[in-house]
Amino acid sequence: MMQKRMETLMQKLPAGTDAALIQSDVNRRYLTGMQSSAGTVLCFRDGAYLIIDFRYIEKARECVKNCTVLEQHDLYEQIRELLRKHNARTLSVESMTMTLSQFSKLKQQLGNQVQLDQSDALSRAIFACRTVKTxxxxxxxxxxxxxxxxxxxxxxxxxxxxxxxxxxxxxxxxxxxxxxxxxxxxxxxxxxxxxxxxxxxxxxxxxxxxxxx
Known part of the structure; x- marks a missing residue:
């Protein structure tokens, strides 16, 4: 079911979107099935990752099956590395929940490597997925x-x-x-x-x- 949620989400995003960054607690839980107070989900059209710190790494490796689980060391460097690996040029963010401070830091860290989609496309896509219950x-x-x-x-x-x-x-x-x-x-x-x-x-x-x- 979790794998299907990831696939459905990416299908709902504009064709030009290569990747999606999910950091809000409720949406991260919806997509991975795991509840935690921290963590970053990075979705591509050909794979997904959960980057999470040492407090949750054991639990994540045990219960998250639809993402490659990575222990967080340097979050932004890990994001940059994954963007390069998947040749991603456009990254969509949760505009309805991300703060200005979070967005500013993300933009500063990623530089010219990727174009940040700050529209509400990702937030609306997640909302659409969560609205229709299985x-x-x-x-x-x-x-x-x-x-x-x-x-x-x-x-x-x-x-x-x-x-x-x-x-x-x-x-x-x-x-x-x-x-x-x-x-x-x-x-x-x-x-x-x-x-x-x-x-x-x-x-x-x-x-x-x-x-x-």
Whole structure:
């Protein structure tokens, strides 16, 4: 499935694009299947690479199968070397997530070796790939929904006066983990009483649920 994702992505890019640089956490995970806080994916039409530092190298070599995994030593020199190897002249970047600082440094380091495509072509191509879910992804969505429903049913029976918002949050998170969750998609919001008017409020151990909340 991961190999197909790489191929589909490159097919969606303009014909003149030789390579794509992916550094955002969520897109890197989507294309490699591995979650990490760092790493660089470099895709060509005839191959792909994951350049990642020593903290993740063992895990990457074990679970990433659709890329050649390289331990990061000098990132920009490694990128330059791979661009030469694949005769790449045009490199597309994630314009919707890359900062000005990151782009400036990339441009400075690569010099005249490659033309940087700073349009939204790559970001839009990844978005298009991620929008259409495979059967495997749909199955995971269903499983996640089941976990959420189980946790919600449990918390409805758990709620009572005298416990804190934090107690509710911890119970929800624990129940989800016990039923197969890998983690929350965002920090759990569990608020009571007047605090419920706060969007994205943080559960408090001091705020106690009262009768009628």
């Amino acid at each position: 059967e495997a992804e749909i199955d995971k969505i269903r499983k996640a929904q089941r976990i959420a429903e189980i946790a919600f049913a449990d918390i409805c029976n758990f709620l009572r006066a005298g416990i804190s918002e934090r107690d509710v949050m911890l119970r929800l998170n624990q129940t989800m983990m016990e039923h197969g969750s890998e983690g929350e998609s965002f920090p759990t919001i569990a608020l009571a009483g007047s605090a419920t008017s706060m969007p994205h409020g943080v559960p408090s151990a001091q705020r106690i649920i009262q009768d009628g909340d």
